[in-house]
Amino acid sequence: MIKKLSRRKFLxxxxxxxxxxxxxxxxxxxxxxxxxxxxxxxxxxxxMDESGQVTIISHRSEMGQGIRSTLPLLxxxxxxxxxxxxxxxxxxxxxxxxxxxxxxxxxxxxNYQKLKEAGAIMRTMxxxxxxxxxxxxxxxxxxxxxxxxYQNQVMDFKDLVKVASKLSVPxxxxxxxxxxxxxxxxxxxxxxxxxxxxxxxxxxxYGFDVDIxxxxxxxxxxxxxxxxxxxxxxxxxxxxxxxxxxxxxxxxLKPPAGFNMLGGLAVVAxxxxxxxxGREKLKIEWDHGTNASYSTQDHEAVFIKALENPKEVVxxxxxxxxxxxxxxxxxxxxxxxxxxxxxxxxxxxxxxRVTQIDGKQVVEVWACTQTPQTAQNNVxxxxxxxxxxxxxxxxxxxxxxxxxxxxxxxxxxxxxxxxANETNMAVKVLWTREDEIRHGYYHSPSYQKLTGTLDEKNRxxxxxxxxxxxxxxxxFDPAAKTAGSTDLGQADMMxxxxxxxxALGETDTFMRIGWVRSVTNINNVFxxxxxxxxxxxxxxxxxxxxxxxxxxxxxxxxFAADGFKYSNYGEPAEQYPAETSRLKNVIKxxxxxxxxxxxxxxxxxMGIAAWRSFLSYIAVVVKVSTDGNKVKIEGxxxxxxxxxxxxxxxxxxxxxxxxxxxxSLAFYGEITAKNGIIEQGNFNDYQMSRINQIPDIxxxxxxxxxxxxxxxEPGLPPFAPALCNAIFAANGQxxxxxxxxxxxxx
Amino acid sequence: xxxxxxxxxxTELEVSEDMPLLWALRDVAKLTGSKYGCGKGICGACTVHIxxxxxxxxxxxxxxxxxxxxxxxxxxxxxxxxxVQKAWLKHNVAQCGYCQTGQIMSASALLAQNNNPSDEDIxxxxxxxxxxxxxxxxIRAAIKDAAKTQEASS
Numbered sequence: 001m002i003k004k005l006s007r008r009k010f011l012x013x014x015x016x017x018x019x020x021x022x023x024x025x026x027x028x029x030x031x032x033x034x035x036x037x038x039x040x041x042x043x044x045x046x047x048m049d050e051s052g053q054v055t056i057i058s059h060r061s062e063m064g065q066g067i068r069s070t071l072p073l074l075x076x077x078x079x080x081x082x083x084x085x086x087x088x089x090x091x092x093x094x095x096x097x098x099x100x101x102x103x104x105x106x107x108x109x110x111n112y113q114k115l116k117e118a119g120a121i122m123r124t125m126x127x128x129x130x131x132x133x134x135x136x137x138x139x140x141x142x143x144x145x146x147x148x149x150y151q152n153q154v155m156d157f158k159d160l161v162k163v164a165s166k167l168s169v170p171x172x173x174x175x176x177x178x179x180x181x182x183x184x185x186x187x188x189x190x191x192x193x194x195x196x197x198x199x200x201x202x203x204x205x206y207g208f209d210v211d212i213x214x215x216x217x218x219x220x221x222x223x224x225x226x227x228x229x230x231x232x233x234x235x236x237x238x239x240x241x242x243x244x245x246x247x248x249x250x251x252x253l254k255p256p257a258g259f260n261m262l263g264g265l266a267v268v269a270x271x272x273x274x275x276x277x278g279r280e281k282l283k284i285e286w287d288h289g290t291n292a293s294y295s296t297q298d299h300e301a302v303f304i305k306a307l308e309n310p311k312e313v314v315x316x317x318x319x320x321x322x323x324x325x326x327x328x329x330x331x332x333x334x335x336x337x338x339x340x341x342x343x344x345x346x347x348x349x350x351x352x353r354v355t356q357i358d359g360k361q362v363v364e365v366w367a368c369t370q371t372p373q374t375a376q377n378n379v380x381x382x383x384x385x386x387x388x389x390x391x392x393x394x395x396x397x398x399x400x401x402x403x404x405x406x407x408x409x410x411x412x413x414x415x416x417x418x419x420a421n422e423t424n425m426a427v428k429v430l431w432t433r434e435d436e437i438r439h440g441y442y443h444s445p446s447y448q449k450l451t452g453t454l455d456e457k458n459r460x461x462x463x464x465x466x467x468x469x470x471x472x473x474x475x476f477d478p479a480a481k482t483a484g485s486t487d488l489g490q491a492d493m494m495x496x497x498x499x500x501x502x503a504l505g506e507t508d509t510f511m512r513i514g515w516v517r518s519v520t521n522i523n524n525v526f527x528x529x530x531x532x533x534x535x536x537x538x539x540x541x542x543x544x545x546x547x548x549x550x551x552x553x554x555x556x557x558x559f560a561a562d563g564f565k566y567s568n569y570g571e572p573a574e575q576y577p578a579e580t581s582r583l584k585n586v587i588k589x590x591x592x593x594x595x596x597x598x599x600x601x602x603x604x605x606m607g608i609a610a611w612r613s614f615l616s617y618i619a620v621v622v623k624v625s626t627d628g629n630k631v632k633i634e635g636x637x638x639x640x641x642x643x644x645x646x647x648x649x650x651x652x653x654x655x656x657x658x659x660x661x662x663x664s665l666a667f668y669g670e671i672t673a674k675n676g677i678i679e680q681g682n683f684n685d686y687q688m689s690r691i692n693q694i695p696d697i698x699x700x701x702x703x704x705x706x707x708x709x710x711x712x713e714p715g716l717p718p719f720a721p722a723l724c725n726a727i728f729a730a731n732g733q734x735x736x737x738x739x740x741x742x743x744x745x746x
Numbered sequence: 747x748x749x750x751x752x753x754x755x756x757t758e759l760e761v762s763e764d765m766p767l768l769w770a771l772r773d774v775a776k777l778t779g780s781k782y783g784c785g786k787g788i789c790g791a792c793t794v795h796i797x798x799x800x801x802x803x804x805x806x807x808x809x810x811x812x813x814x815x816x817x818x819x820x821x822x823x824x825x826x827x828x829x830v831q832k833a834w835l836k837h838n839v840a841q842c843g844y845c846q847t848g849q850i851m852s853a854s855a856l857l858a859q860n861n862n863p864s865d866e867d868i869x870x871x872x873x874x875x876x877x878x879x880x881x882x883x884x885i886r887a888a889i890k891d892a893a894k895t896q897e898a899s900s
Binding site: 208649657682 | 761762765766769770772773774776777778779780781782783784785786788789791818819820822826831834835838840841842843844845846847850868869870872873875876877878879880881882883884885886
């Protein structure tokens, strides 16, 4: 079991202190220029001081996925460090670390190799140092648990670090990396959350908790409609609120929205309550702008029309029209998934301070951001700071109280920097829950139509899947109309069908659309995996057997053969092939562990769904019981193949979390707009599943030697369809629209 | 000026009477372990004990706490070793951790009154606490574990 970091080390590692301690001191650029103590740093990710204490940089943001507890294991393991002598330090935003954009379930796969190498570089140099001291060949020196050994001689790393620091850094190609059998920490089942103690004692620091000297708090009244603006306002009553200091007009947002500030009026105050009270007393007349024409309900007709007339075919195989003619059965179904908000438990928050140091403007930011480098760029944009001065914009990353994609969009960081600059004060911008729900980057509502045909042997002879939504692209280019992203859960389907057509419709966009955990996999996999179950039913076959049959023989899916340019989550297909054997394997595993059966009493049923997303393969079996409109989730089994597993417990926790996130969106997730204004605002009208509604969730991990892939998102897509398939098995009701508004999760 | 006891210490807070206790604790007393999640008493992230009862500090005016004894997560135990905190670590409950201080305050209030809670008791006591990351099964397991430890040591 991992030893926890001490409180003192935690402070060093995050640069944050609780309460009234002034964390600014640690980040003061003037102080940072003083004489640095000895530090052996052969790689940006790992260093060692003269006491042998190892510091490992966590350059990815921690939002609950456990990355601060996972990636450092790789370095420490490869280095043969004693975990009790390791400190994890959160990185500032800096291009020297490569991408720090913590989304897309890619932290592990993008960093696996280079972090192993970082540890191996230091280990190799310590080994060479020991060899030099003992005048033997390095191959005779063993490195284990913070020590070098040769015959009966032993030296601690601390006694080798100075010698090692004078050696030349070895080429990466010459490194010998540890084998799986040699690993000590990686793959262990019970590695503790590195921030666990701070979390359970309330000392963990999130963006909301930042407190720096003379800091003020701001909340912002943002235009209720995107691209709306303040027409006029009266802040007389606001200024009267004790503690309110200033009301500041924010710049008006113009398309494209991007990560820019939304505009509105900011109330800056001595404390949060004064700011909130002051905002309530603002009298604002808004110019809502052209997006006020948009209502979710009215736009349904536009969506459905677009769905009937898709503009782009992204994948095509055979001839679905011909298949229809020779089919014995043709089945069509339409599906809808509502818009969704991220609803991170911690809403967005950022603190900024602008100071002049030696005639230089320095901006310090503390934020719960998934992407400190994007935040840095955003701040530089707001403050017109040239690229060459990037080092003067310091983005400190706090812990994130949930991310789910919301905190990779640093509009709120720009707000803090703007206000700090305008007021010459240190300012923390807090978003209330209502702000978070009403001014999000939403998962778009979507409409989908699927048509399938069965031949005389009840085999699927054609598959048609059309989809339309407001594309994420419209947030960055208002001209973007074609639905996206087909790569995520639609055109990437791995079914062995002779005739395939995947198509996309077009529509305009009237709000900010963004990526929410697993992105369009949410709606695409819901539709596709529900439809597989519908086809199985028409074919009179067991749903699980039918799914396995539909995936077909073992092969690597060749999307290019169908004219589909599959992005494969940005990775080469040769390295990360889409393998049907792995998909079938997780289906079999989940079914076996769940004791898959259709022989259940009336009102009880099992449903299954499986998909490859984010290069990982996940199958889910859900068991439900129903009583009228009441649904009880009786059990959940998830099987996951994510290649080599670094931290099994955090893989399990991601699967558990995905199922519960899935239950929330399936039963409650619905964001709607009326006259361009979002109608929901808090957990009363944008509900979450609760503890009484959630059973134990069983995760089964496939032992695999494949390159490790991510687990933050792929568990989510198959959950909702497995749930709805289970409801169908239980009571014969087919639900094609999410959320399940007329059902009651008990 | 509102006088109250926070984590065993007599404290005077210079805040407006209607300021919710949550903001008085966070912004004035500088105890940031109690979290903001909804401001309406529907997510439980702000849960503290007021005279031993689990309450939502985000909708409790500070004036209500006048003369009362408040326990926040920072004062639940000296060393972070309350049976509930220990069970939380043993089960690796937290994901992002943001809601967990509120969860722990609700759970510890439950166990103070019921040292052998059934699933239903746990549901009743904990259904007011949302966890968006999805740690509910581990919370349930940790509470049962903490109940056992507590019983064994009492």
